[in-house]
Amino acid sequence: MYKLIVFLLLALPFGALAQTVTTGVVFDYNKKSVTLPGVSVRNLNSKKVTTTTSTGKYTIPASVGDLIEFSAVGYHTDTLYLTSLLNRSIYLPVKSTSLADVDVRAVRMNSQVTDAKDPLAEKYTLLNTGGNLGRKRMKDKVGGLNLNLGYGKYKRQQRKEADLEEKEMYQEEIDASFSEKAITDLTKLQGEELKNFMIIYRPSIEAVKSERPFRYNYHISQAYAAWQKLTPQQRKLQDLPKLKVN
Structure with a gap:
């Protein structure tokens, strides 16, 4: 004992x-x-x-x-x-803070204030259109109509370029954070398995945009847990079917 x-x-x-x-x-x-x-x-x-x-x-x-x-x-x-x-x-990472939106429903203004002229306001010239329309006068700035020609197309082109730049920015971020080194450090995957894992579980731009900052380590760990449940065949990328030659 x-x-x-x-x-x-x-x-x-x-x-x-x-x-x-x-x-x-x-x-x-x-x-x-x-x-x-x-x-x-x-x-x-x-x-x-x-x-x-x-x-x-x-x-x-x-x-x-x-x-x-x-x-x-x-x-x-x-x-x-x-x-x-x-x-x-x-x-x-620190959580980003943003000011709450302010809903302005009504504003009471003093007539003396609204009638006051801005001494720094830009001056404009009244144009006579000439011809049969001599009775009418334009109240726009000089050349205003000419500047508006093609403006809508220009704005659409600007939006397209901005969208492409934004997508490129997110792609670069994903490439840097969802990299071979980052994944290998967390999962120890290498070689062909690492390449297949990166293709199957690469986060989309929509997913990265919806959560800022995007938690790449958490995404990798969750993806690796799902990866371990796959069969060896499921972990391989399926080849595309070959086209028949006529």
């Missing part, structure tokens, strides 16, 4: 050491050197919760394959897919 008690006491520390944990430090995304205390760290698999210390450090029980969520007031929530239990640095 005495030997059994001694054995259990000796085995207890080893059992405690055998528990798996992951550690790291949480930083501000914009100010890379600023650590964030009080960040809530949650293991979505085991439901374990902890918070970062005054220096931004955290330690939480976890295993490889778990999803760890980081959330704080004023910051976007981020999720990490654990491919290892090594110490990690987490960067949380």
Whole structure:
């Protein structure tokens, strides 16, 4: 009996050491050197919760394959897919704030104010159209009609160019954030599997525009969890059918 008690006491520390944990430090995304205390760290698999210390450090029980969520007031929530239990640095982006829209329903104006002339107002010239229309006068600025010719087509062209520039901007962002290195660091995928994964799960421009800033690490971790459920055949890109030669 005495030997059994001694054995259990000796085995207890080893059992405690055998528990798996992951550690790291949480930083501000914009100010890379600023650590964030009080960040809530949650293991979505085991439901374990902890918070970062005054220096931004955290330690939480976890295993490889778990999803760890980081959330704080004023910051976007981020999720990490654990491919290892090594110490990690987490960067949380600040939520952007915008002013609420103001609904103006009625305005009471003073007639003395509305009748006042602006001394800096641009002057315009009254034109006589000539010919049979001599009785009428134009009250537009000189050359106003000529400047409006083709204006609608010009504006449409401008909108098309702006749309193309916006799409190009989002494509460059996706290329930089949904890169081979970023995916390999999170999933360890390489070679042909990595290429197929990037084609199948590349985020669309619409998805990136709907959530700003877009959480690429969370998207990659969710996509990798779905990838693991696919069969080897489903992970391969299907070849297009060959056209028959007449």
